[in-house]
Amino acid sequence: MSTTQRERLRELLEPLVSSQGLELEEVEVDSVGRKRVLRVVVDSDEGADLDAIADVSRALSAKLDETDAMGEGEYTLEVGTPGAERELKEHRHYVRATDRLVRFQLTEGGELVARILTVEDDGIDVEVPGVKGRKPTAKRLAFEDIAKARVQVEFSRKNKNEENAEEA
Structure with a gap:
């Protein structure tokens, strides 16, 4: 059974990343001209x-220096996090995005922008923001109804403490 370089790197690096208290999300090897990243x-x-x-x-x-996992030749190692507008692929990604605004591409076509309220094994509860003075509406999305989901950056969102202070 042949494995790809990415799979071999994942097997090598995942235990090390876990020992640091983190989860390995992605491993990608790209060639940029004569250099590899x-x-x-x-x-x-x-x-x-x-x-x-x-x-x-x-x-x-x-x-990586003590193994030949990257083979011969130079390469650059870049380590980072998924970023602000991360794509949600795993159940744990949805859990981490609770209370965040997300753009959903639905499997039957169409798009929905909503805030994740709760995440369960079979789907999520979201709040669709109200438009033009209307109140927000709750909606349930099954995971199989979601083709793609990406967290949205919010610049002017009030935090919960500000919202609670206004309601009092």
């Missing part, structure tokens, strides 16, 4: 700060 994306439920990224980057670099 190994991109490793890590995350955790609490997020990953710069110190955690630096620590795991040093650990991965040392492990």
Whole structure:
């Protein structure tokens, strides 16, 4: 059974990333001209700060140096997090995106922008924002009805403390 370089790298790096308290989200090897770039994306439920990224980057670099996993030739190692507008692929991604605004591409066509309220094994409960003075509406989405989902960046959202202060 043949495995790809990406699969071999994942098997090599995943235990090391886990030992640092993070989860390995993606491993990607790209060729950029004559150079190769190994991109490793890590995350955790609490997020990953710069110190955690630096620590795991040093650990991965040392492990890669002691193996021939990247083969001969130069390469650049880039370690980072999924970013602000991450795509949601795994159940844990939806859990981490609870209370975030998400753009959903639906399997039967169409698009929906809604805030994730709760995540369960079979689907999610969302709140569709009201438009032109209308109240927000609740909706249930089964995971099989979601073709693609991506977190949206919000610049002017009030946090819960501000919302609760206005209601009082």
